[in-house]
Amino acid sequence: MNRQRMVVGISGASGFIYGVRLLQLLAELDIESHLVISRAALLTMAHETDYKLADVTALASHYHRADDVAAGIASGSFRCLGMVVAPCSMRTLAEIATGTSSGLIGRAADVTLKERRTLVLMARETPLTLAHLRNMTAVTEMGGIIAPPVPAFYARPQDLAQMVDHSLGRVLDLFGLDAGTATRWREPTTPCGSEPARERGESVANFAD
Structure with missing residues (x-):
């Protein structure tokens, strides 16, 4: 592996721009990015931005369909720095916390945790229910990092x-990237x-x- 690699998931929470800007910053840092966008995130993209899917995927080094659970990033043998879900919806959080996802974002996150790599979830929701808080606790206990985008x-x-x-910038700090x-x-x-x-x-x- 010549270049460092990172998996980027964009789920359906408000804040689609976080995923877009993260891809841009990774490109500036010469980090190979592997992008997954959930179906719900495509709806958020349409509501919050003027981007088209082709515009966003063009920012990534590699794009994987959300239902492609046979993608390389679904395997523990895929070497990378880790994964960021930006933003992370409460549904995606719940799937990761319980290990029950049938999609690629959840599977890639599960792989990141089991391989003891850095997983950062930019959770976007407020107020938080007890279920949200318990799921955040579960992910934290498994070694993940909950990093809400707080100004x-x-x-x-x-x-x-x-x-x-x-x-x-603070999220990338967690990977030793400035x-x-x-x-x-x-x-x-x-x-x-x-x-x-x-x-x-x-x-x-x-x-x-």
């Missing part, structure tokens, strides 16, 4: 794109184009991610 307001984002970039899009607390760089957070006497806890 970091200390970065003083100027628009939605900067908030998306910061969240994805996309240059996350504003670091009290570090001099300001990749999101905002001013560094100023000291106002508040505790760091008030600003922490």
Whole structure:
């Protein structure tokens, strides 16, 4: 394997742009991306963006149909850094938590967990029911990481794109990848184009991610 590889799942939760932007950042980092888009995500794409399926798949190194459970990424022998589901719906979360998915996103996530690779779920829902919380706990106990796309307001984002970039930058941090899009607390760089957070006497806890 010459290039590092990552599996990207886009499920039907609101926030389709997270998956699109993640593919763009992986390409900039020269990471080979393997994309799966659920049927529900195609509906979300139509409601939230002007993208067509061909536009999104063109951003990925490889595209796999959601029902193609014989794809390479469905096998533990497929070597990669891990997988991100961006965004992750509560249905997809439940399938991963219980290991009951019949589709490729759930199967690829299950493989990621059993091979002890990094699995990050950008869960998108609020408020959360007890079922949601229990499923998040189950995934966490199996070694997965629940990473809701929560804005970091200390970065003083100027628009939605900067908030998306910061969240994805923090997700890529979990794989040891620096996309240059996350504003670091009290570090001099300001990749999101905002001013560094100023000291106002508040505790760091008030600003922490």
